Amino acid sequence: MTKPAEFNEPAAEPPLDPKTSVSFQGQPGAFSHLACREALPDFSPLPCATFEDAFAAVSEGQAARGMIAIENSVAGRVADVHHLMPQSDLHIVGEHFQRVSMTLMAPAGATLKGLREVHSHVHALPQCRRLLREIGAKAIVHADTAGACQMVAERGDPAIAALGSPLAAEIYDLEVLRRDAQDISFNFTRFVIMARERISPHPKDGNCMTTLIFAVRSVPAALYKSLGGFATCGVNITKLESYIEPGSFEAAQFYADIEGHPEEDRVRWALEELQFYCTRLQILGTYPRDPFRDQKPSEQHAPHTDR
Numbered sequence: 001m002t003k004p005a006e007f008n009e010p011a012a013e014p015p016l017d018p019k020t021s022v023s024f025q026g027q028p029g030a031f032s033h034l035a036c037r038e039a040l041p042d043f044s045p046l047p048c049a050t051f052e053d054a055f056a057a058v059s060e061g062q063a064a065r066g067m068i069a070i071e072n073s074v075a076g077r078v079a080d081v082h083h084l085m086p087q088s089d090l091h092i093v094g095e096h097f098q099r100v101s102m103t104l105m106a107p108a109g110a111t112l113k114g115l116r117e118v119h120s121h122v123h124a125l126p127q128c129r130r131l132l133r134e135i136g137a138k139a140i141v142h143a144d145t146a147g148a149c150q151m152v153a154e155r156g157d158p159a160i161a162a163l164g165s166p167l168a169a170e171i172y173d174l175e176v177l178r179r180d181a182q183d184i185s186f187n188f189t190r191f192v193i194m195a196r197e198r199i200s201p202h203p204k205d206g207n208c209m210t211t212l213i214f215a216v217r218s219v220p221a222a223l224y225k226s227l228g229g230f231a232t233c234g235v236n237i238t239k240l241e242s243y244i245e246p247g248s249f250e251a252a253q254f255y256a257d258i259e260g261h262p263e264e265d266r267v268r269w270a271l272e273e274l275q276f277y278c279t280r281l282q283i284l285g286t287y288p289r290d291p292f293r294d295q296k297p298s299e300q301h302a303p304h305t306d307r
Helices: 031-039 051-059 081-087 125-135 145-155 166-171 222-226 228-233 265-277
Strands: 021-025 044-048 065-072 091-099 103-106 117-121 138-142 160-164 175-178 188-195 208-217 237-244 251-259 278-288
Touching: 021 031, 021 051, 031 044, 031 065, 031 091, 031 166, 031 188, 044 051, 051 065, 051 081, 051 188, 065 081, 081 237, 081 278, 103 145, 103 166, 117 125, 117 145, 125 138, 138 145, 145 160, 145 166, 160 166, 166 175, 208 222, 208 265, 222 228, 222 265, 228 265, 265 278
Parallel strands: 021 044, 021 065, 091 278, 117 138, 117 160
Antiparallel strands: 065 188, 091 188, 103 160, 103 175, 208 251, 208 278, 237 251
């Protein structure tokens, strides 16, 4: 059974309805929690201690959806998720791009000049180097951003702050000292939404994405030949990453996001060409393309406003 994370939640709260729950890795106030709120506002968030638990919550029927962070525009891909997805029995049914607004928060009465320590995740702290240099506080690594925020709230020391989401400041009743504290304004995390059932849009319903895993033999030009059909048929590959299959250095596997639906002629022809050269092909899901992909750069860099 999946192990929900322990976050000192009130015991009197009623149990979540599995039919309208969405699991995520982290604790209340994490950026994944914020993504659940924005992408699936009608679902109740179910925090889980690990990614394995978040997947299991959906597989075992404790949640109808899983909000899984897959990559960040600054920190890169999220470790382990690419290995967990093909091993699960779940399907990708959607995607969501969550803007990461690093918020500096502390107990009431705190000031920037009075801070001695700033706590956050190992990837969050380097994203705010300019702020840390400005205030001269010591950076302390935590397992996650929301956990750091909870700790700061519990200690109540105005000299100790945390970097996390605006939602964490709201949940843990912390005072916001600086919004958008990250060095790079373009900071987004891409999430995929997982479900037990495969839910694919109709090819004529609008633009969509398809995510797949494939493996090729470790021979010269294997990848070049396997991808030739995408070039010939004009299918855009938006993401391609390689992995060594567990227990072997002889075979490589690849994760790919492509534009289009497998029932479109051009995509079907490209996949047929791919199958001719690869040893394994697994389609993880076909789902609506997030409108974020079609925004102009000026819109993507627009100042953040809390929803």
